[in-house]
Amino acid sequence: MYPPPQFKENRSAILLNMIRTLRFGALVSTYNKEQIISHLPVDVEENGNTIWLNTHVSRANPHWQVTRESPTVAIFEGPHAYIRPSWLTAKKLHGKVVPTWNYIAVHAHGTIEAVNEQTWLLEHLAALSGAVEAERPQPWALTDAPADFIDKLLPQIVGIRLRVSKLTGVWKMSQHHSEQNRSEIISGLHAENNPCSQKVASVMSNIKTSFTNNK
Structure with a gap:
């Protein structure tokens, strides 16, 4: 990913917080000389x-067979929205504006390894579901399902751990525009x-304090 300097975000805490917020990404590796992608x-x-990114795949998915020697990247897409030129007063004054797209993206580079240990898989599944269910009323827990049912399902999945070697991010939120333009875009x-669109507007409104990029 090419991060334009004015939009580049390289603070690990900010990037990891976005991954934790999104919780879903695309894992891209090379397998048998071809790209393999799993969401x-x-x-x-x-x-x-x-830093580890932990996930799991169906045993039928060959992604878990990717070796540690093969570079892997996990791609996370954050809030994004189309930006219309007609929102800007500049369009009426001189017309020197064009459409664009505001977005957030995070890439985690590293290598992966497969995990088959039952204890690890149970802890991983509990952590994964627990993080999402905690935000909901009457949260579901892994222990709510019969133990023999879970034991029957476990052999059908394989854990994957991505050991992160590099984190990169882009927060393209009209930082290069004037305050008037930014206000009109919001x-x-x-x-x-x-x-x-509401999420992008919220990020833009807070970018000076929460998402100020490193130039």
Whole structure:
């Protein structure tokens, strides 16, 4: 991913927080000289200076057979929205504006390894579902399902751990625009009245304090 300097985000805490918020990404590796891509839920594990992204696949999915020597990247797509030129006063004044797209993206590079241990898989599944269920009323827990039912399903999946060697991110949120333009874009996004546009408007409104990029 090419991160334009004005949109580049390289602070691990910000990037990991976005991964934890999104919880779902695309794992891209090379297998048998071809790209293999799996869309997967992810749990973040930090152990000292080491960062792991933990997930799992069906045993029928060959992604777990990728070797540690093959570079892998996990791709996470955050809030994004189309930006209309007609929202800007500049369009009426001189017309020197074009459509664009605001977005957030995080890439986690590293190598992966397969995990078959039952204890690890149970802990991983509990952590993965627990993180999502905690936000809901009457949260479901892995122990709510019969133990023999879970034991029957476990052999059908394989755990995957991505050891992160590099994190990169792009927060393209009109940082290079004037405050007037940014205000007009935020107003336009709110008027769109859809969840994606609302999320981008929220990020833009807070980017100075929460998402100020490193130039």
